[in-house]
Amino acid sequence: MKTKLQALAIILAVLFTCIKCNSTASTSDPKNIVGDVENLLIEKPAHGYVSNLPATKWEEAMITGNGTIGALVMGFPLKERIILSHEKLFMPENPPTPAPDLGGSLDTFRKLILNGEGEKASALSQELGKKVGIDGMIWTDPLIPACQLEIEVLDNETLLNYSRSVNYETGEAATAWTNKSGLFKRTVFTSRTDGLLATKFEGQDGSTSSIRVRLSQLTHDEEQEDEFDTDDLIEEVIYSAAEEGILKYTTRFIKEWEGSLKAYTVETRVTSCDGTMRSDGDWLYLEDCSELTLLTGISLSYEKPVSTETGISQFTNIDYQALLDRHTPIHKEMFNRFSLSLGGNKDLYKTPMQLIRTSSVGTLNNVLVEELCEAARYILISSTGELPPTLQGIWGGTWRPAWSGDFTQNGNVPSAIASGLNTNFQEVIEAHLDYMWSLMEDFRDNAQDLYGAPGIFVPSRSSSSGKTYHYGEEHPHLFWFAGGAWTAHFFYDYWQYTGDEQFLEEKTIPFMLASAEFLEFILTEDENGELMFLPSYSPEVGPLDKHPLSINATMDIAALKQLLRNLLTLVDQGQLDTDKTGKWKQILGNLPAYAIDETGDLKEWIWPGLKNDNSHRHASHLYPLFYEVDPDFKANPELIEAAKTAIEKRLEYRRGKNGAEMAFGLVQKGLAAAHIQDVDHAYECIDWLCNSYWSPAFTAYHDPGEIFNVDICGGLPAVVTEMIIQSSANDLSLLPALPDQWPEGEVKGVRTRCGITMDLTWKNGKPVSALLKANRNTNFHMHFKDHSWEMELKAGQEQNWIME
Template sequence: MIRAEMIPRHGTHSLTPADTWAFGHMTGNGEMGAIQYGPPEQEKFVFTHAELFLPLGSPNHIPDMAPYLDDVRTISRSQGYRAGHDYFIRKGEELGHTIVNTDPFHPALTLVIEQDDGAGAEAYCRSVDFATGEIRSSSGASERKLFVSRPDGCVLLNISSDCPMPEVRLFIEEEDHPLLHTEFAYKATEWSGVHTYTHGGGYKSRIRVEHNGASELEKGQLVISGAEEIVLKITAAPETGRIKPFPEGTYEECFERHKREHAALFFKASLDLNGGERRSWTGEALLQEVKETGLLHPALIEKCYDAGRYMFLCSAGARPPNLQGIWTGTFDPPWSSDYTMDTNVQLAMASVFSGNMLHGMEPYTKLLESYMDDFRYNARQMFGCRGILSGVCASSNGRHLHWGDSSWGDRECDTFFGAFWTCGAGWLAHWLYEYYVYTGDRAYLQDHALPFMKEAILFYEDFLFEEKGQLVFLPSYSAENGIAANSTMDIAVLQELLTNAITACSQLGVEGVNVQRWQELLGKLPPYLLDADGSLKEWAVADHEENHNHRHFSHLYPLFQSYAFSPEETPELWSAAKKTFENKLKHWLYNPAADTSSHGRMHAALCAARLGRGDVIADSMKMMLAGGAVYPSFMTAHYDHHEVFNVDANGAFPELIHQTVLFSLPGRIELLPALPEEMKKGTVKGMRCRGQLTVRQLEWDAQIGRIYLVIQSEMEQEVVFHIRQQGWLMNEGAGTEWSVKIPAHEPVQFEWRRSYADGGHAWQCTPGGGLADKRSGR
């Protein structure tokens, strides 16, 4: 019989051990992470630290490529864009450059617990509670519990039993890596590790063992006999960091302190879709149901939402989430588990604002600012420009080293053209400016967002050239799908960057001369081009064909990221984007021969949210859940069949769910923009909106036609409420839009009911008053 506490309301559990670390349960405090996996008789706990990247000793010098830019442009126009790229790569090789992999993220250490209570896997259960961050596993009479303490900055692991445990063996798994040398000093109750990198630097680790039994050291293994409880306290830190003192007190006392802090973060936002008894199903059972039946149950959506916020809360602290969040069980993770900045970091950060996790912007900002000197170096060495240039990949440094000769197939998109990725800094700046849009923090805007944006624009001022009154992006790379001139994403990112910088300067009353120059640049951007079928082209040039069978949705950036397209303001481009989206659905998302990239599915779903396509959102989720792109822990994989543990899809899930029920722009709220059939009734709490608004509560029931909203503003402002769904009116005589003055710091309630042929109702509740019945005018 499984104890009730092993089945968390917010979290997941399993009745079988995890065979590999990627299937394990995970927790973290933003600085350290922990993974639990393995059979109960030999359970393993992997501990990580967000700042541990293994120095490979690779070259970190970019040759001076600036003299070849004009030749690249000439060759691109006379011999073709790929010829221009091949020339650039060849010149780089002549100067000694080959593609350089980033330093990989790696585990700090792995603790093994050997224990045999005779129960084996038959009485086994393991769980992770997203609301507390505690991992538990039990078999027979013994139980293991673990959390990574937020207030105390270390891992606490408890091994206990109702009766004395005959023998428990604890030891550190040896890691024989040529680039790492480890020495442990063992004392009776404490182990200290010094871990030295071959190419400089390293880290420290420390483990304290407290128990009420007898113990002895046997060849590096601590053997404890007769104990009813064993408590381990574990920490690790870079050699330049400080190993914090271990907390005093019992496991339960330390856990209560931690739980209060973690739960306060977790419950800042929540989703309730009336998941019912399936909330108590195992992760495996929920995923098996959607695989066998195609049923996307509300309980499954709730799990994905909670897991997305949990991943971010565990991973964001010392740094933002990397490709694997804050977890890995290998020294050779795919793509180095680095910060991949042509879509993955951006998706991992997708829910930081609407998910009410604003603390996650501090590590994101610090990381970007720590890379600034390298970004300047990139711009200077690659293209001879001022300002900043972000490469595709970064980890222990931000240098643009990951480019070179790299092809794996015959299609253009089977060649990596990352040398020509120029819009990265502009895309990263999106979050810096959005922080101001969500919070109104003028000091952050002035001290962090605007300086970064100014340097990103400065790069473009040097890099772009003008022809016939229009700026030209050449070379121009549309992420992983080819090169040409004037990629739509390059244009869209610079348009957003310039617009935001101009608005920021207007708000702050600064940079008058720069603003004038930026406005001129904005007016010279090349126009977007439409294909023969009226769809938006991926490159705003006539000499490059479209490839719709690809995982990236780069040219729909104005739809899913900058929100520059709308049916009201840009009807032609909105229509063109819809046609492009349909092409992408046909040739990639619903193409059984296409790859199964999770980040592509997430961007497809985010585009669908803007276009009111709840059906596509549901399909994207079903594909991932049924195909094995989601583990039973509800962490995500990069591909189906659990291929490559990768958390950027986790990062996007809460934002996606929010956009199905509410989309915000400053001073404007759209209700139920893309509600899937599977989400016809539910409640969201704590969601943040652009314009310094917070949703205290949003309830909807599409079947009976009711929306109830409690919203609070940090300032007095006019807000336009809008709905596109058929049958809804926002206010009597106002149709589908209603402008309302919202007071500052005071929750305001609204209730709407869908109008029917016999006359419906639109309701408003003002602060301190009761519901006022207002006829809809139908």
């Protein structure tokens, strides 16, 4: 039924697109406004889009963000709603709860699971949770919108045309419309230099309008009424509008504890207006305006008494263009560090909806791939500030975001940041590592409180806290042990890409050692003396027809192998002096070998009798292939073939579901396929990722057409780039997983583990030329199929290379 409704919606959108705005256009319902696709009012930016279609829901809004402040710009000409947000606006709902003591019952858990009684083991964990106050699933504090800036045009004139646009190089979201009085335009951006949101309204050739503006609270979605009541969480909301042109909105929370968010304030100031201004209630009225500028700031208060200062008052004597001029170079430089061309035909511009309609699974339009990689990069940059992107970046139009809109560490976050290093946007990795480092005390407490263990335990979810209390009977997250090792990989990979020795010494090595310390503690031995993970949990699935609380998840074993091998590499390089070398080698030699089942499938649990459940969204058993290929796979072609079979089996159920839920599962499979040169499967993942998970505003979804989510904004460019260039510390591979559909192209700004940044051009499926820029002294081997070149560059050196 849902698929039929989605298809009907697309058909209706197509029909609307064919109709030009005319005198019958509704001015009361902004969703009915459809512009003339052949007469767009905004010039197409060099990077970005122009559309004739308005948003039909907040998930289709235009987005802008400076990483800290974000805005969903609906683009309604007469009744605009700009939904404001802040990267740290996690509503205090669930005070950090002590973790249950599972360590005291670890032997019992192990016996129950070995006896096939995972349900009883999980029930025991629930009972232990109740002893510390955990009764049912407790969620992380949710990321909520701050409020909305409403801008209403009071002139009741019929709209004649309409367009909206996002410029990826400036971060500007623009709305333009015409009526009998002329052309009007509203632009919005969030400044990286000044930490504010700027909004400008202007009428062409002196055309004027009367406008009113206010800050207001978002209403509840109808489906949220039964599960959420702001009266339980919000103490008060204070609105005000002053004749001096100042709007203020302050929310104070009921629940509080040490370090929790107590309140936040949004302030909007009119900094220029050529009309008259007055206030009435919570509205500001601005009459006969041909030009208007609004500046908005957001401040968070963690202490009492609550401060309502936002810093906006210092910007009374600066105009919109001056703010834009000093913001744009920073944002533009970030965006343009990386670019991709796959030889698509861009001679005739197509709006996002037009372009989406040119493509379908099996006939993917290369221009769509290019445009979506740009959109993804823009979203990633716009939602990276002090923190990395959450599930929803920094945006949201609901009080109850899916999964609290948090940082989901068991797959979503790794996908969202996956392109940070190889597409030359290391800021997102730095934000992630800084965030995880800031939670080290919580992670240590988790390990101690849960298991009486040394080291750190990284939970599956976090937001305002790193404490672990989120789990349920069918989701035994407290037994997911790979979180620390997976995070340690990003610390280590940052070192490989940047060569930052201070960061390595101060943060990377300590995080890696703490992760290893916990895993060494949690390991046990089977009756033959082989090490094993018991209990063990593979996100978020169990063996076929069995409880998820199980034995020897392949992910646990792979993550530990990767961690210990990386530590040993640091020892060999002289970066780490330790007496644990022998112990780590002993552990590596005594961990279970990767296993293949009777169907040729890579096993997700390395234990007899446990079979894969392949109708599932995650693919965590492919972890050995997510990044650099595990040496065990390199040495064993049968494991490579088993991985290809595993990818095929996890794609089978998706094919009948338009790609199916959880787009980042396709990122996992795509990365794995690219790294073993499984070209057809890698390309199929790209095909689904591009055709099923994007809105007409080039915002991304978690499921086909549903749930605003940014996971694939890092994941899609990562897979595409890994199909074109792959690297390790000593090797660089050109076009290792290039599909026939991309016979020619160019990529610029790819960073590598070899210490170089590369531009590459190819034709007829073969490299033509490259520009190599050394970020440090480096030597490595460059490969294309059976060709190999030895390369050596000094820091700062650039070398042009032509394949002969």
